[in-house]
Amino acid sequence: MSVVVYIEINDGIIKKGSLEAASFAAKLAQEKGSKAVAVVIGKGGDASVLGKYGIADALHYNLEETQINSLTVAQILQSEAQNLGATDAVFSGSWIAKAAAASLAVHAQMGIVTEVTELPKNGTILKKAFSNKAFVKVELQNSKNCYVISANSFGLHENPVNTNVQEKTSNASSGLSHVSYNKDTSKVSLTDAELVVSAGRGLKAPENWHLVEELAKVLGAGTACSKPVSDAGWRPHHEHVGQTGISISPNLYIAIGISGAIQHLAGVSSSKNIVAINSDPEAPFFKAADYGIVGDAFDVLPKLTEALRKAKG
Amino acid sequence: MKILVCISSVPDTTTKISFVNDNKEFNSSGVQFIINPYDEFGLTKALKIKEQLGGTVTVIHVGPASNEPIIRKALAIGADSAVRIDGEAVDGLMVAHEIANYVKNNSFDLIFTGRESIDYNGGIVPHALSAILNIPAISPCVGLEISGNEAHLETFVDGGKEKLKTALPVIVGSQKGLVEESDLIIPNMRGIMLSRTKPLEVLAVQNNINNQKVAKYELPPDKKACKMIDAGNVEELVSLLQNEAKVI
Ligand SMILES: Cc1cc2nc3c(=O)[nH]c(=O)nc-3n(C[C@H](O)[C@H](O)[C@H](O)COP(=O)(O)OP(=O)(O)OC[C@H]3O[C@@H](n4cnc5c(N)ncnc54)[C@H](O)[C@@H]3O)c2cc1C
């Protein structure tokens, strides 16, 4: 009996969403009186940091990045879940983790619940629904389940133990072959970012984005944008947040010159703190925000960046 | 090229979500249902591929007869035929098993789904289909080229994108990028007239899978009033973020 958790590691760095999944798995195992085992897949590094979040056992598959895809990861998890007699499997909400969860649920005949925000309680579990516009409590119908966690909703829970890391090898292969990458790793990943600075059409033109980037830089924040901004090619598509873009829930979301349309809010409303900066006092975003400034972005942004720079020393 | 496009029916994106029956049921009264926006990108790509390489485009939907308007819309946009599996779509695994069952009896070269449905945001169906059928799935997919028997696909990885290739058949979890929004087709009168005469086959549900039952819906707690800060006093915002919100 065990709780298996899938951990993504890259150049020795474990993704934040994976640490959250580890926290969830360790607590779940503790409640069930069973054992949490991490299946760590990816190049390099130090899986023992999982000990900080209560994981005592880790299996590390040191795969090259080009070998990692939804199918190879699914194969490894499936065989480990079987070896370990997994009753529960925990996944972050990353695309590859979701894929592995779906595949494991099919092969091991487990149930699957996505967008999970809390530990299961008496056979029920809370999850998000309707693109963050609601929650739903579901009754689990299966004794074995895969849980896919909604990013930043469960949080990191420290519970230090020593981790025993075992190195493993795999000959997992798939019909998918890697061709090439096109990456820009200089930026903070949006779903992992604790702080996000986002701007909309109120910024008027792409050449004004340096104001947004400077603010983000001082904060160490990720950058995002509204849909019309990415549609117009002012910003790359992967920065588009909302119901039809990425859904995020950082600790701080600063929305600049974004009106606050329902589709935009759907992707960001579960952020822990929201600041809206808008020249229109009637902008709907102020109804969804914790802090608001009515003002011209071109005037407020440089001042705010400067004030933050001073405050951060 | 035989192409299948999976479409789900979701509340229009402007819908104000509410519940009835002691919060056990979604309040669908007055709600307009649409083809899941991600699925429309798949449907459009499917039609483009058909235009290029020839073939047929079939749409499939698991749902009750009351959902037929979205199927007719897909036919009006240009799909050749449609299949409806007559039952409530209780969850992604159930849907995947039903669709897989249809695929096993009618092989396809390409299967499009959306990357996720905007009501439950599971993103489960393409990968569950992949596992059941033993066909690779790429989701989200932001680029697809077919050359001969090979598919070249593009997906997201940390920090950017990855290009992959595989032999057909393949399952594609669609989103913008596969085609652009400006490529989406708005049905014209001719399309709407034609859609009424196109075949829509109704099949019975084959599996009896139900891995979760709704106990209760909840709306997120109301936001407390927004604290307004004077534009001339950004230092106050900084101090609130440091000392009250404690996020920086
Ligand atoms: C099916 C569908 C799906 C959608 N999905 C998404 C989605 O996922 N994400 C998304 O973002 N949108 C989505 N939308 C679009 C959404 O409805 C809005 O149109 C969009 O969010 C508006 O973007 P915006 O706020 O940047 O622009 P606008 O609505 O034009 O707002 C600009 C704002 O900037 C303010 N402003 C102007 N000048 C200044 C200044 N100098 N300083 C400060 N403020 C200024 C204005 O007061 C205004 O509030 C979707 C729409 C549909 C139909």
Ligand SMILES: Nc1ncnc2c1ncn2[C@@H]1O[C@H](COP(=O)(O)O)[C@@H](O)[C@H]1O
């Ligand atoms: N009831 C359904 N009938 C047909 N296809 C569906 C149905 N539900 C989901 N799908 C497909 O699966 C994709 C992902 O859905 P989901 O796993 O629910 O997020 C959708 O974009 C559709 O393409």
